[in-house]
Amino acid sequence: MTHYLEPSRIPIFQIGDCLLLTIQVDLEDRMIMTLKDDLAERIAKSHAKGVLIDISALDVVDSFIGRMLANISAIARILDASTVIVGMRPAVAITLVELGMSLQGVRTALDVDRGMELIRRDTSEEAGRLHEA
């Protein structure tokens, strides 16, 4: 019997004002709860404007993980950062829709480059608005 004393944490990297994390393991429930908390802390501390979550290694996203991804996006938005989920596998997208989850309010991009581009555009638009005001 394996004992899970401490759920391992998903590392969060910072590039400029963007936080980047890659989910590379079969996500245990506790792990994504921890991630939610860690990420909120990091956004507040680092004043990050964007969060990029790479899920290309995930072969299953069930309704719980889907809901957590939506929650993370919502929390980040309230903390003034935009979230983009990148790298979703086609089979995962099909399954999510069949499951009845359309991940409303969650922005997605096909890969990290496009995700970064979305966040960059967001940040510069906001800067533009501030400049006009």
Add this chain to the structure above:
Amino acid sequence: MRPEQGRPTRGGTDRESDGADAAGEVIPIHTGADVSRVRRVATAAMATIGASKIETTRMVTAASELARNTLEHGGGGEMRIAIVGRMSKRKVEMTFIDQGPGIPDIHRALTDGYSTGGGLGLGLSGAKRLCKEFEIKSAPGEGTIVKVASWTERP
């Protein structure tokens, strides 16, 4: 409903064994880590029958939803998984068993958005859509048994 007294699944038409991999496996479901284990075992079983990527994703997602139901609503239980049938007609069969409070209104529980657990209420109805076969048996005070099966059509 006393699953410990034998297999809860009634023998199907093609239940006869098809070599070593047809042997059933029982996975206890009592923690979140067990839900992960259910996903891994389901993935391996789908690989054994040569299921397609999309069929595997559907089945493993359904397994995840059902295992979480067993854990959260059933107060824990187990999953029995077996590969049944022969050759190209092989399929993966999973049975989730708990002795929790049971479901008073199955029809309602199968409706999208109906939830008693604070979730999205997509667990049962979603799993039903994702699997090729879906069977549920439950009554108040008698626990719940959900049996699902899937396979990949071969030309």
